[in-house]
Amino acid sequence: MFIYITKRLLWVIPTILTVLLLLFSLSYLLPGDPADIILGPRATPEMAAELESRLGLDNPWYQSYLIYLQNIIKGDLGTSIFRDRSVLKVILDVLPYTVILTLAGMGLAVFNGISIGLLAANYNNSYFEKFLTMLSFITASTPTYIAGVLLIVVFSVNFNLLPSIGIGDGGLLDSIHHLIGPALALSVGWTGYIARLTRSSMLETLDQEFIQTEKSFGIPRYYILYKYALKKAIKPIIAVIGLGIGRLLGGAVFVEVIFNRPGLGRLIVDSVNERDLPLVRGGVLVAALLFVVANLIADISYAYFDPRIKQK
Amino acid sequence: QDDSLNIAIPGRAQTLDPAYLQRVLSDWPVMNSIFNGLVKYKPGTFEVVPDLAKEWEISEDNTEITFQLKEGIEFHKGYGEFTAEDVKFSFERIIAEDANSPEAQSFINLERVEVINQYTVKLILTQPMGRLFTSTLPFNAGLIVSKKAVEEMGREKFASNPIGTGPYVFEEWDVNNNITLKRNDDYFEVGAEYGEIVFMPMSDPTSQELALQSGEIDIGQLTLDNFDQISQMEKFEAEIYPDLAIQYVAFNTSKEPLNNKKLREALRYIINPEEILIGAFAGKAERANSILLEDMTGYWQAPDFKLEDVGEDYVWNLLAEAGYPEGEGLELEYVTDANEERRLIGALIQDQLSRFNIDLNIEALEVGPKIDRWQDGSYDITYARFTNTVDPGYNFQWNLSEQLGKWNLFHWSNKEYDNLWQEAETTLDSNLRAENYKKMQQLMNDDSIGIWVTHGVKTPAWITEIEPVFSPDGVILPWLISNSEE
Amino acid sequence: MPDKILKINNLAVEYRNKGKYLRVLQDINLELDSGEILALVGESGSGKSTLGKTILRLLPDSARIAEGSIFFKGKDICNLSEKDFNDQIRGQEMAMVIQNPQNALNPVFKVGTQILDVLYFKSKKQKSRKELKKEAVEILKKVGISDPEYRFGEYPHQFSGGMKQRVMLAMAFISNPSLLIADEPTTALDLTVEAQILNLLSNLVDEYKTSILYISHDLGVVAGLSDRIAVMYAGRIVEVAQTRELFDHPNHPYTEALLKCLPDYQKTEELQTIPGQVPDLDNYPPGCNFHPRCSYSFGRCRQEDPRLEEIASEHFSACFLNDR
Amino acid sequence: MALVEVKNLKKYFVNNDGLLYKLANKGPIKVKAVDDVSFKIEKEDTLAVVGESGCGKTTVARSVLRLIEPTAGEILYRGRSINNFDKQELKVFREDAQMILQDPRSSLNPRFIVEEIVSEPLYIHDQIKDDLNLLDRVWELLDLVGLSKRYSELFPHELSGGQARRVGIARALALQPEFIVCDEPTSGLDISIMSAVLNLMKKLQQEYQLTYLWISHNLHEVRYISNKVAVMYLGKIVEITDTDTIFNNSVHPYTEALFSSLRGINDDWNYKEREIIQGEVPSPINPPPGCSFHPRCKYSFDKCKKIEPELKAVEAGHLTACHLYN
Amino acid sequence: MFKSQKFFRFQKKSARVIKIMKKDYKAYLGGSVIMLILISAIFAPLIAPADPYKTNVTKRLEGPSLQNLLGTDSLGRDILSRLIYAARPAVLVSFGGIIISVIIGIILGLLAAYVGGILESIILFIFDVIRAFPPIILILVLLSIIGPSLLSVIVILGVTIMPRYGRVVRAETLSEKEEDFVEAARSLGADNSRIIFKHILPNIFASVLVLSGMDMASMIMWEAGLSFLGLGLQPPLSSWGVMLQESYQYIQTAPLMILWPALAIMLTMLGFSTFAESLRVALNPKLNQEV
Numbered sequence A: 001m002f003i004y005i006t007k008r009l010l011w012v013i014p015t016i017l018t019v020l021l022l023l024f025s026l027s028y029l030l031p032g033d034p035a036d037i038i039l040g041p042r043a044t045p046e047m048a049a050e051l052e053s054r055l056g057l058d059n060p061w062y063q064s065y066l067i068y069l070q071n072i073i074k075g076d077l078g079t080s081i082f083r084d085r086s087v088l089k090v091i092l093d094v095l096p097y098t099v100i101l102t103l104a105g106m107g108l109a110v111f112n113g114i115s116i117g118l119l120a121a122n123y124n125n126s127y128f129e130k131f132l133t134m135l136s137f138i139t140a141s142t143p144t145y146i147a148g149v150l151l152i153v154v155f156s157v158n159f160n161l162l163p164s165i166g167i168g169d170g171g172l173l174d175s176i177h178h179l180i181g182p183a184l185a186l187s188v189g190w191t192g193y194i195a196r197l198t199r200s201s202m203l204e205t206l207d208q209e210f211i212q213t214e215k216s217f218g219i220p221r222y223y224i225l226y227k228y229a230l231k232k233a234i235k236p237i238i239a240v241i242g243l244g245i246g247r248l249l250g251g252a253v254f255v256e257v258i259f260n261r262p263g264l265g266r267l268i269v270d271s272v273n274e275r276d277l278p279l280v281r282g283g284v285l286v287a288a289l290l291f292v293v294a295n296l297i298a299d300i301s302y303a304y305f306d307p308r309i310k311q312k
Numbered sequence B: 001q002d003d004s005l006n007i008a009i010p011g012r013a014q015t016l017d018p019a020y021l022q023r024v025l026s027d028w029p030v031m032n033s034i035f036n037g038l039v040k041y042k043p044g045t046f047e048v049v050p051d052l053a054k055e056w057e058i059s060e061d062n063t064e065i066t067f068q069l070k071e072g073i074e075f076h077k078g079y080g081e082f083t084a085e086d087v088k089f090s091f092e093r094i095i096a097e098d099a100n101s102p103e104a105q106s107f108i109n110l111e112r113v114e115v116i117n118q119y120t121v122k123l124i125l126t127q128p129m130g131r132l133f134t135s136t137l138p139f140n141a142g143l144i145v146s147k148k149a150v151e152e153m154g155r156e157k158f159a160s161n162p163i164g165t166g167p168y169v170f171e172e173w174d175v176n177n178n179i180t181l182k183r184n185d186d187y188f189e190v191g192a193e194y195g196e197i198v199f200m201p202m203s204d205p206t207s208q209e210l211a212l213q214s215g216e217i218d219i220g221q222l223t224l225d226n227f228d229q230i231s232q233m234e235k236f237e238a239e240i241y242p243d244l245a246i247q248y249v250a251f252n253t254s255k256e257p258l259n260n261k262k263l264r265e266a267l268r269y270i271i272n273p274e275e276i277l278i279g280a281f282a283g284k285a286e287r288a289n290s291i292l293l294e295d296m297t298g299y300w301q302a303p304d305f306k307l308e309d310v311g312e313d314y315v316w317n318l319l320a321e322a323g324y325p326e327g328e329g330l331e332l333e334y335v336t337d338a339n340e341e342r343r344l345i346g347a348l349i350q351d352q353l354s355r356f357n358i359d360l361n362i363e364a365l366e367v368g369p370k371i372d373r374w375q376d377g378s379y380d381i382t383y384a385r386f387t388n389t390v391d392p393g394y395n396f397q398w399n400l401s402e403q404l405g406k407w408n409l410f411h412w413s414n415k416e417y418d419n420l421w422q423e424a425e426t427t428l429d430s431n432l433r434a435e436n437y438k439k440m441q442q443l444m445n446d447d448s449i450g451i452w453v454t455h456g457v458k459t460p461a462w463i464t465e466i467e468p469v470f471s472p473d474g475v476i477l478p479w480l481i482s483n484s485e486e
Numbered sequence C: 001m002p003d004k005i006l007k008i009n010n011l012a013v014e015y016r017n018k019g020k021y022l023r024v025l026q027d028i029n030l031e032l033d034s035g036e037i038l039a040l041v042g043e044s045g046s047g048k049s050t051l052g053k054t055i056l057r058l059l060p061d062s063a064r065i066a067e068g069s070i071f072f073k074g075k076d077i078c079n080l081s082e083k084d085f086n087d088q089i090r091g092q093e094m095a096m097v098i099q100n101p102q103n104a105l106n107p108v109f110k111v112g113t114q115i116l117d118v119l120y121f122k123s124k125k126q127k128s129r130k131e132l133k134k135e136a137v138e139i140l141k142k143v144g145i146s147d148p149e150y151r152f153g154e155y156p157h158q159f160s161g162g163m164k165q166r167v168m169l170a171m172a173f174i175s176n177p178s179l180l181i182a183d184e185p186t187t188a189l190d191l192t193v194e195a196q197i198l199n200l201l202s203n204l205v206d207e208y209k210t211s212i213l214y215i216s217h218d219l220g221v222v223a224g225l226s227d228r229i230a231v232m233y234a235g236r237i238v239e240v241a242q243t244r245e246l247f248d249h250p251n252h253p254y255t256e257a258l259l260k261c262l263p264d265y266q267k268t269e270e271l272q273t274i275p276g277q278v279p280d281l282d283n284y285p286p287g288c289n290f291h292p293r294c295s296y297s298f299g300r301c302r303q304e305d306p307r308l309e310e311i312a313s314e315h316f317s318a319c320f321l322n323d324r
Numbered sequence D: 001m002a003l004v005e006v007k008n009l010k011k012y013f014v015n016n017d018g019l020l021y022k023l024a025n026k027g028p029i030k031v032k033a034v035d036d037v038s039f040k041i042e043k044e045d046t047l048a049v050v051g052e053s054g055c056g057k058t059t060v061a062r063s064v065l066r067l068i069e070p071t072a073g074e075i076l077y078r079g080r081s082i083n084n085f086d087k088q089e090l091k092v093f094r095e096d097a098q099m100i101l102q103d104p105r106s107s108l109n110p111r112f113i114v115e116e117i118v119s120e121p122l123y124i125h126d127q128i129k130d131d132l133n134l135l136d137r138v139w140e141l142l143d144l145v146g147l148s149k150r151y152s153e154l155f156p157h158e159l160s161g162g163q164a165r166r167v168g169i170a171r172a173l174a175l176q177p178e179f180i181v182c183d184e185p186t187s188g189l190d191i192s193i194m195s196a197v198l199n200l201m202k203k204l205q206q207e208y209q210l211t212y213l214w215i216s217h218n219l220h221e222v223r224y225i226s227n228k229v230a231v232m233y234l235g236k237i238v239e240i241t242d243t244d245t246i247f248n249n250s251v252h253p254y255t256e257a258l259f260s261s262l263r264g265i266n267d268d269w270n271y272k273e274r275e276i277i278q279g280e281v282p283s284p285i286n287p288p289p290g291c292s293f294h295p296r297c298k299y300s301f302d303k304c305k306k307i308e309p310e311l312k313a314v315e316a317g318h319l320t321a322c323h324l325y326n
Numbered sequence E: 001m002f003k004s005q006k007f008f009r010f011q012k013k014s015a016r017v018i019k020i021m022k023k024d025y026k027a028y029l030g031g032s033v034i035m036l037i038l039i040s041a042i043f044a045p046l047i048a049p050a051d052p053y054k055t056n057v058t059k060r061l062e063g064p065s066l067q068n069l070l071g072t073d074s075l076g077r078d079i080l081s082r083l084i085y086a087a088r089p090a091v092l093v094s095f096g097g098i099i100i101s102v103i104i105g106i107i108l109g110l111l112a113a114y115v116g117g118i119l120e121s122i123i124l125f126i127f128d129v130i131r132a133f134p135p136i137i138l139i140l141v142l143l144s145i146i147g148p149s150l151l152s153v154i155v156i157l158g159v160t161i162m163p164r165y166g167r168v169v170r171a172e173t174l175s176e177k178e179e180d181f182v183e184a185a186r187s188l189g190a191d192n193s194r195i196i197f198k199h200i201l202p203n204i205f206a207s208v209l210v211l212s213g214m215d216m217a218s219m220i221m222w223e224a225g226l227s228f229l230g231l232g233l234q235p236p237l238s239s240w241g242v243m244l245q246e247s248y249q250y251i252q253t254a255p256l257m258i259l260w261p262a263l264a265i266m267l268t269m270l271g272f273s274t275f276a277e278s279l280r281v282a283l284n285p286k287l288n289q290e291v
């Protein structure tokens, strides 16, 4: 298990280095003269020069790359062009919101998805099951932004039940109140996906022979369902949760834009639009790191649930 | 909280240092509440009245202006009394070599600032400066910062911890980019009524609208289409203000085929700005016939080219004369960015041109590539919005020859225009300036380089409990907001 | 009949497949004494496992009992509610070692956990798992697993097939049932390991007077182990007799053919084959299921179902030849 | 000259899980699946290889057909080393030598219908002239193994185990080989079908003068089909001789134990009286030193724990590897 | 002659798949949605009741009427017609993107599995680097580099999704390679190309087909999402995402307007995923027993 994890970790390093190289090369790849886009019609040549040196465009690329790497190792992601603050700080300020949103979304998706899936598995081959299956297909086919818009139309505009924007005034209750809509919108797609996965995984597990052993030795049904079968059936779901956290991280872009919440996703969208290069680099780097970590956790927890890998 | 107001701004503020203002729409209302200038626009007008200055005197040759300052005004947070030193510091930091301030242009002819005594200060100009009182001093470049604060904090920190003399004191700039201001209880004039103001960035008008309805904000913008519906609600009031900016269709006059004036004329008939006003502005925006608003110095109304007036045949003829009988084979390229309004406008123009068999290829680009294309001139038609100030000199500068390859979207160069502009810049004679600007507009009109469409609109809306005051172009003046129920 | 621990009357079981019900078991009549080992032999697909599962009510949802009744210790267990059945019968009175040892244990739980749970529910949740652990280790030792303390914390994949099979038997020991159904517990095992397992089973009978329904198709093993043999063919029991009696005087043509076609190291003559195919479930022939492959079949075989009848003392067979 | 001769065949599987794995485990793990095995098969003979699961039977079979490369040793086919065959020779060899794989169903491509499966060797070796001919040939082959034409259209999962096995046999026969390796050809088959397969294989052998390498668990079957038997234990041959001899006069303790577990239906036996060898089969990753059977052997003495016995003749044509006889 | 036999077999196999799918309500749902969209895309000019580009600002934001069945948008264009025309980019994006990712994925996956060594490491590395970014963010950044257009959306979506296929193909090839029937084929003398093309690919094909059904749904979702952020397809092409974005500001005045593109997107995704699901069941010979 330890070896497995180290191996997985070591494999991540070159990946991250390459990611960094790609991010670095953004300044050469992004079209348009950065100075013009960034400074607009009010630019003076001196300002442009200063900006170029800030973006590292005045050195040969490999030198700049090394400097960039050095800085990153020091934890310095540069300074945002428009915010006059360090990129790291800007990101760290908004990151918690994205993380909370993503986790809440995933939590909802897992909870609702597994519940629907278990119900469907339990009532297999009934009309109720067909209804649940269709429900999970439909939710899985609802993109985050559509869910978000619909939630706003229904709950904020028509019934005025949920706030449509923002993160609230900082109080816990208000924060939660403001989180419901976004988290729900974010979770919708994965709810259906997890429900389907749970159902099929559960059915497959219940069909296996060891379940008969357990039954035949008099272990009660609820115990078999929720202890024995669920742990086995949950494996593919766990694997998918890690993936899902990454996907939801992406989906958070939409939710954050629609619900006007601060967060990494919106930060990246804004900075891409503004051509705030250091911020684009920093934001994407952090998103990639989070994503890689989520995948890593998924792999490891997958291994944890599969004793065959665990032992290795 | 009754004592607090939430105001939406259309985007994240970028800096609160007046010398580095980036985004007029979001930065300006905040700065305006924190700082004062020597002079200001009288609320609700563009008339210039004293602010921190009591009075001033202009020398004969118009190059020396001496200000008498009000006494006993304190900076926020104990940064001491406001004196002539602060004025000198505030202006000279902008024109300093290493300042890189985008406002350097605003003080283009300022040589130095002389402190006569604690309450007297003199601006020394190299040449007379037409825009000094119209746009430089009453706008952000003229705001006075605390010398002590800037020197203590350094520029970077000051940008997010501004110290001024204004009616509101900066309190906090949080993760959400919400900016909180607290009332300045020692304000030298009548203080503000509301104790706290929070500026909340909301880039998209639909969000502002929703937020207004759900009570998250007290003042925001409405979308044009919902304006009527929401302004009729009992809970809200709203008003339409013309914007100061200019939005226009620009023809690329230095590239085939639109280097042909006949063709440009034909296009002026074919493209119907009225439809644009309806389609993209819900009929709420006024037609613009000039770069300037109607009551500004130098306003000249460009004639309207209406298809109804001349008839289709006339246009067909123009096309034929330009070498495109029946519009055959005319294919134009329209470059725009992903902004939704502008895409709609593209679609409209496309349809209008198609009625004359002209093909319009729309290329909607990212802002970066779009500016690239603008600058290297590889397009035929584009649509642009340029921010204006109250001073025409600023607004007319983009069409100068020196702006070719930069922001001259017509790719149009006219010596006479250049000279007229230069002359107007260096005089304080407003009649002469007005004359020159009118002539410049005629020149543009004669060459049919584009179509002024609209100045745009601002549609602020607010809850009925409050009574806000706006500048003529619809910018909120937060410290003047009063409670309408009292 | 108090001494009969299990009594099956006219049992018929059906599977639903593509909307149709197919009879997998038909006319099953069987009795089992306590302390007796009854071997159930027959071709693959003849319904042996289905019969075992029916007794323990382990059939999938797609199956149903179409006819008949099952009496266990004189009680009709078909009418018990699922909950009562689980509480009173499974793991208490009856247990089953299912067919495939490779898949018989849950791969994501430690072997110890699975054994403990059986013990825990056997004790009707009276004893704590801690107390039970000692008991469990004891039993693992008894079935010949060395270093049971350590093995307790291992996962099934770390066990060999033979060891898994022994764990299953350990669970059976724990349950200490009156009736154990062992479904081919030694297929896929090596000869030497098989011998060990059989030894264990025999101990169980000796010690606790457990009855065993031993399902197999290895006649060689059955010959030495069982007291009686029931031969199944295509969903029916065609012959039941004492072990030696069956081998020495097979009555049913299928039994007879089967014995002749089995390779056996003691005989060197050419093997006989049974011509034809085992009939498909959804395509059983009318009359006696075996008649298309039977060299003695005559008119009546094609029309009527033969019933199991006693042809000699304790020797039952279902063949019209006996009526002639 | 023997048709097939195996000389000192060794096959070690190296579990080489990357650099890190090696570091952590101090070197790769070796599975000595086959460790120094030699035997000969004469034409028209059937050599049966018996032994417990995992002792390396399949590995021998795969090596003999060059489906895996041996770690050491040589395999001669008609006196020529098959490991030196060039492409053309190999192709001819693949025509002559066929294999029936252990698992009847998984050796059939689940997306092929029977007709495709059986005709695949014909395609590979360009033996089809036209379509009609092909179908006829497939039917003929199916008929040979006792399947009717109807089966040519079925998918493997629609076949019973016995039928799948027959399809495998039909495929092996398609090219009219002279040597067939049969890896547990009756495992998982029904009682009545097993005998049919055995009879079929025997009949085919007589008709076409086939030579078999016959791997099996089932000693009853070995008795019936083979004329030579090799007993394997943990990658090695411990005894090899004629079938009759091994059933009546086996010498190696393992063979003895194995055959004592054997029951016939007419044996008058009782499980309680039988002696049973104890202990698990040791793992080939970590075989015991000396004679690998010694931990389970009731006759073992000191020498067995240290020195590995060699395969030596106890009498003409009867070899065994046991210190008791040397 | 020879071909015909092969064709006959193919027919038999597909007949089986069709037979199974015929019993599955999901197949009908998915199939009819896909047909509807394909027909809309191909015959848009014939079906659409009006010119989707024709503006008429006097008739803007009207509700459903006989003349405009689904109403008009802010420029007075007929929404139904625009919806129908927008099926074209949807089809192009989903099919185009999937073709790119499947082809590149299969080639790289097979290369990795069959050649191994350094090449395998490099290919896996490329996959990992692409997969190190959350997809939507990768797409966003790439798009801002290349600039939004139909082609760039297709290519970028294809490349972003490609590693999925590469990895599936590689993993399955590796495991198929170990399958008994591959060994059987080798023992019969089959060479590598035969093994890859006759034995391995057809077996992988099913998983690829099913995966791609699901991915086509997500491609449509992403394209619309990008358009929603103002980064996707550009006018004059209008996609459902563009329409969604355009109608967003009218959610109070004309809430129906946003419903149509939203429904179109959801229905299409539903169609692709249910069809994929049904196909998954039908293509698996072992799963067909009970439908």
Ligand SMILES: Nc1ncnc2c1ncn2[C@@H]1O[C@H](COP(=O)(O)OP(=O)(O)OP(=O)(O)O)[C@@H](O)[C@H]1O
Pocket: C015, C016, C017, C024, C042, C043, C044, C045, C046, C047, C048, C049, C050, C051, C060, C062, C099, C217, C281
């Ligand atoms: N879940 C099921 N659904 C439909 N048919 C089934 C099911 N389970 C078993 N069958 C069928 O019922 C018949 C009897 O199956 P069963 O497993 O009882 O046979 P068996 O005698 O135990 O065979 P084996 O010796 O192979 O274990 C077979 O034809 C089988 O195909």
Ligand SMILES: Nc1ncnc2c1ncn2[C@@H]1O[C@H](COP(=O)(O)OP(=O)(O)OP(=O)(O)O)[C@@H](O)[C@H]1O
Pocket: D013, D014, D031, D032, D033, D052, D053, D054, D055, D056, D057, D058, D059, D060, D102, D284
């Ligand atoms: N490809 C492989 N990689 C690693 N180890 C292998 C491989 N193939 C076989 N082995 C190992 O080699 C040993 C011998 O395996 P082999 O399949 O030859 O046994 P067998 O005698 O055929 O067993 P069975 O009777 O179960 O078929 C086993 O321990 C097995 O785990």
Ligand SMILES: [Mg+2]
Pocket: C048, C049, C050, C099, C183
């Ligand atoms: Mg069975």
Ligand SMILES: [Mg+2]
Pocket: D057, D058, D059, D102, D183
């Ligand atoms: Mg084997």
Ligand code: NI
Pocket: A163, A168, A169, A174, A178
């Ligand atoms: Ni709130």
